[in-house]
Amino acid sequence: MPSAIHGTTILAVRKNGRSAIGGDGQVSLGQTVVKHTARKIRRLHNGQVLAGFAGSTADALALFAKFDAKIEEYRGNLERAAVELSKEWRTDRVLRRLEAFLIVSDRESSFLLSGAGDVIAPDDGLLAVGSGGPYALAAARALIGHTDLAAPEIVLEAMKIAAGICVYTNQQILVESL
Helix, strand or coil: CCCCCCCCEEEEEEECCEEEEEECCCEEECCEEEECCCCCEEEECCCCEEEEEEECHHHHHHHHHHHHHHHHHCCCCHHHHHHHHHHHHHHCCCHHHCCEEEEEECCCCEEEEECCCCEECCCCCEEEEECCHHHHHHHHHHHHHHCCCCHHHHHHHHHHHHHCCCCCCCCCCEEEEC
16 A cells, blocks of 8 residues: 555455554654644545545545545445546546545445546455554554454454554554444
């Protein structure tokens, strides 16, 4: 999964009809931590869709608003909303300058969206982005394969592991689940 965005970790897990996304709270400016409790996860579409971001905060907030409008326009059809946002993000002169990744998920599907036009659906129900993304993804794969933990618990434990490795990820972890 993409990991060029530094300063955060976002992890999504779908397992047994449940979906969870977790994000750490650290905001870094260069080598300095400027905030410990940022909220990088949102519930959308009457709480039926989860979204998390890695990247520029202002850009991500603009993308949350655009995605929220798309998910409403397409009446909760996550795949259609993801594809339409990604197309607009890639072709719009203003939007294509936004530097962020979005992970969106409901109980049936998950997608990673980027300004390059990527709409990536995972084979195994796991997605991660950000500087700690590879660590969280590896931990989640191990936990999903060797424990009976539910999706939210896998997210929390994998995020803790990532926070112990990545200097841009902290232990102030928010997990939202469906």
